[in-house]
Amino acid sequence: xxxxxxxxxxxxxxxxxxxxxxxxxxxxxxxxxxxxxxxxxxxxxxxxxxxxxxxxxxxxxxxxxxxxxxxxxxxxxxxxxxxxxxxxxxxxxxxxxxxxxxxxxxxxxxxxxxxxxxxxxxxxxxxxxxxxxxxxxxxxxxxxxxxxxxxxxxxxxxxxxxxxxxxxxxxxxxxxxxxxxxxxxxxxxxxxxxxxxxxxxxxxxxxxxxxxxxxxxxxxxxxxxxxxxxxxxxxxxxxxxxxxxxxxxxxxxxxxxxxxxxxxxxxxxxxxxxxxxxxxxxxxxxxxxxxxxxxxxxxxxxxxxxxxxxxxxxxxxxxxxxxxxxxxxxxxxxxxxxx
Numbered sequence: 001x002x003x004x005x006x007x008x009x010x011x012x013x014x015x016x017x018x019x020x021x022x023x024x025x026x027x028x029x030x031x032x033x034x035x036x037x038x039x040x041x042x043x044x045x046x047x048x049x050x051x052x053x054x055x056x057x058x059x060x061x062x063x064x065x066x067x068x069x070x071x072x073x074x075x076x077x078x079x080x081x082x083x084x085x086x087x088x089x090x091x092x093x094x095x096x097x098x099x100x101x102x103x104x105x106x107x108x109x110x111x112x113x114x115x116x117x118x119x120x121x122x123x124x125x126x127x128x129x130x131x132x133x134x135x136x137x138x139x140x141x142x143x144x145x146x147x148x149x150x151x152x153x154x155x156x157x158x159x160x161x162x163x164x165x166x167x168x169x170x171x172x173x174x175x176x177x178x179x180x181x182x183x184x185x186x187x188x189x190x191x192x193x194x195x196x197x198x199x200x201x202x203x204x205x206x207x208x209x210x211x212x213x214x215x216x217x218x219x220x221x222x223x224x225x226x227x228x229x230x231x232x233x234x235x236x237x238x239x240x241x242x243x244x245x246x247x248x249x250x251x252x253x254x255x256x257x258x259x260x261x262x263x264x265x266x267x268x269x270x271x272x273x274x275x276x277x278x279x280x281x282x283x284x285x286x287x288x289x290x291x292x293x294x295x296x297x298x299x300x301x302x303x304x305x306x307x308x309x310x311x312x313x314x315x316x317x318x319x320x321x322x323x324x325x326x327x328x329x330x331x332x333x334x335x336x337x338x339x
Contacts, residue, residue: 003037015055018235019310025067038069053123059336061310071122087141089183092122109190109213110139116224122179126170128163133196137163141185145177166242227298235304241275241332276300278324292316
């Protein structure tokens with residue numbers, strides 16, 4: 001067996017919160033065969049298998065009585081190129097931001113707004129990652145996943161993934177699918193999305209009148225670096241709560257009470273509220289209790305100042321949820337997967 005299974009491994013290096021819990025068993029998959037070996041090992045030894053990527057969307061609240069399999073497969077390849085549209089495929093273990101930068105270096109556009117998002121390629125479709133007006137579904141060309149129920153490989157089209165806001169089939173059916181590789185349809189001619197957030201303003205400040213995709217990526221990296229803490233320096237999982245969808249009536253009522261409410265119209269008549277605005281307005285921005293806190297610059301980010309446990313971070317998140325519900329009658333949903 002090529003798979004190297006270790007016992008009692010700290011997961012602190014493998015989750016961006018830096019929470020120190022133990023995995024009963026741990027292995028890394030560098031190929032499809034390794035994934036199959038890990039699943040077979042779990043069946044043989046009657047131990048669950050928990051598949052993780054970069055650990056940037058995890059909140060670990062206790063030791064993990066499972067075989068934790070970290071996807072470490074690597075490889076990027078161009079599948080088709082018709083001069084205008086290029087389909088490029090990446091293995092699940094490829095780190096996301098370096099992959100985005102690789103596509104930009106090839107002269108391809110489409111992923112620039114998703115620059116500097118932590119995690120891996122395989123995790124990106126799980127919650128349909130998005131930023132600055134672009135989501136994975138907008139550039140998605142397919143993926144290959146292993147069905148843990150049958151052991152068969154299956155290729156998924158865009159429609160079959162059931163993508164929604166921070167959601168997908170793979171999140172709706174937890175534990176069934178292991179995403180092995182993902183395909184993206186990117187453009188040689190840039191079709192830039194500049195209207196969401198301060199992107200256009202940042203480009204103007206930089207004196208860039210006719211931006212390229214790389215210019216947009218650099219501007220977004222600059223904005224994110226100013227607003228979001230580096231997990232290597234301060235443990236966090238990025239945005240901890242989803243931006244809630246509410247009725248137009250509730251949004252209008254809140255707007256009457258809070259004229260500076262941040263809200264965006266959505267298809268179907270709903271409104272998307274900025275969770276960060278709600279949390280900041282409620283006074284949680286910069287809050288700290290022991291080593292669990294809310295970031296001083298971005299209220300949407302919970303942080304581990306050093307030795308916070310997952311349970312302490314979860315308790316803080318639940319207190320914020322309760323306060324926002326009581327204060328605004330809005331329910332916040334946590335983004336990270338909790339174990």
